[in-house]
Amino acid sequence: MTTATPASASAAPRAVRTPSDLSTQSSLSALYADHLAEQQRRTEHALQRGGFDALVIASGIEKFAFLDDRPYVFQPNPHFKLWVPLVQHPDSWLVIRPGHKPRLVYCQPEDYWHVPPAAPSGFWVEHFELIIVRRAEEALPHLQVPGRLAVIGEADAALGELVPNNPATVLNPLHYARAVKTPYELMRMREASVLGAKGHLASQRAFREGASEAEVHRAYLTAVGLAERELPYGNIVALNEHCAVLHYQYQDVAPPAQSLSLLVDAGAHSCGYASDITRTTGNGDATFQALLDAMEASQLRLVDRVRAGTDYRDIHLAAHAECARVLREVGIVKMEEEAMLAQRVTSTFLPHGIGHLLGLQVHDIGGFMKDEDGGLLPKPDGHPYLRLTRVLQPGMVVTIEPGLYFIPMLLEKLRATPAAAHVDWAMVTHLSAFGGVRIEDDVACREEGAPENLTRDAFERLV
Known part of the structure; x- marks a missing residue:
């Protein structure tokens, strides 16, 4: 494994190489080694700040439904x-x-009731001191290293003492730094985009x-080759x-008329x-297609704002200006755009935030952090659902997902x-x-110039 550099006194995560800096000959193993070296550096820095000697990380435990022996889908730390x-372990x-x-x-x-995890293998194994145990409690002696331990996990992951x-003194700098992705992480996110x-x-x-x-849902699962639980x-x-339901949670079995x-x-x-990723498709209706076309152009203008040094809150506010532009362009609201914003008409049609950090979690943690001490950056007044308020840095991956909806309860308020x-x-x-x-792309901020649109690039590879 690449030797880790000493912990830095800098509050900001070290700049990482952008995709354009990488040789096409770079191997997966080399990318992964660099990724681990960066995580080691970040961890040593966090441990030093918190006064700890080692970081111990639980993958998590399997959880079961109340009064039942049926497990929930395992979600790793x-x-x-x-x-x-490793996501099913x-x-x-660690x-x-x-x-x-x-x-x-x-x-x-x-185990003969379930298929046990396979023996560790692949590009990553050589980078670890690997210890295999057969029962959860057998891990404990291997975790009790000397010094003061920062132990990361849910309470139910506890093993004895x-x-x-x-x-927080360790978690805050780790969460703050994690927003900046390494080249290895960007590679994985491109794969997920495809x-x-x-x-x-x-x-x-x-x-x-x-x-x-x-049936649409089943077609999706077949195409990506994943089970629903994955x-x-x-x-x-x-x-x-x-x-019009932002997080519509059902799937009708019968098609509509x-x-x-x-x-x-x-x-x-x-x-x-x-x-x-979000995509909206119409059936050829001219009015709805005009709305789709206007939203597509608007979304691409917002994507282009993903630049190093840009306050993400400004992109969110720009999304409302774009929403006013679309409402006026399509003819839904016949008002000056400035008046729509002043009277918050756009909030009727765009009631959510423009996006969020993306990575190991769909809504990656650390979106409101002012610095690695844990300070918070506020949301703009009147915009409670924005999930990201940070200034963009090279290596950050964010979603840009403007929407324009016809939600009955909000329209009724507008009528008044x-x-x-x-x-x-x-x-x-x-x-x-x-x-x-709603149109949503996953977008990586670069050191200079236009952002990398992981989503659009993925579609271009396939069509």
Whole structure:
């Protein structure tokens, strides 16, 4: 493994090489070694700040439904899968110490009820001191290293006297730094983007063939080659007026009498890293297509704002200016754009944030952090649902997902305002049958120039 550099006194994570800096000959193993070296550096820095000698990370345990023997889908600790590409491995542990090779205590139970984890193999194994145990409790002696331990995990991961303490002085700098992705992480996110794009193309084909929501969902799963439990989040598959429900959680088995629109918000995983993509498809209706076209142009303008040094809050506010532009351009609201913003008309049609950090988690942690001490950056007044308030740095991956929806409860509130006189309610009634539009891309901030659009690049590779 590449030797880690000493902990830096700098508060900001070290700049990492962008994709353009990488030789096409760089191997997966070399990328991974560099990634581990960077995580080692960040961890040593965090341990030094917190006054700890080692970081002990639990992968997590399998959890069961109340009064039942049926387990929930296992969700690994993101701190664990940051180091190792293992996402289905409960009862395993990592020990990270300055000057030592990372130790992986790998739980491989002997089991005939279930398929046990395979023997560790692949590009990553050589970088670890590997210890295999057969039962969860056998890990404990291998975790009790000298010194003061920062133990990261949920309370139920405790082993005897080894209890997660999750010290904020260690977690804060790790969470702050994790927003900046290494080249290895960006590679994994590109892979996840290609998988997600395959699913979206299959979904659109199924829609055009008259499929139900459930059938569209199954077409997506088949295309990405993942089971439902392996998705980074539950797919949102909505037809017609269901597209107006931001996190629509059902999937009708029977198709509607007429399929007007499809909104699919769905992603995929690659070694624990997520993609998060949304596409909206129409049936050829001219008015809805005009809205789709206007939203597509608007979304691309917002993507272009993902530049180093840009305050993400400014992109969110720009999204509302874009929403006003679309409302006026399509003819839904006949008001000056400045007046729409002043009277918050756009919040009726765009009630969510423009996006969030993306990586090991769909909504990656650390989106509000001012610095590695844990200070917070506030959301803009009147915009409570924004999930990211930081200034963009090279290596950050964010989503850009403007939407424009026809949500009955919000439209009713708009009817009670003076702005209602400027709304084309006949057009609203027509478009309400389509539910709304959301377009979402995953975008990486570069050191200079235009951002890398992981999503658009993935679609271009496939079509």
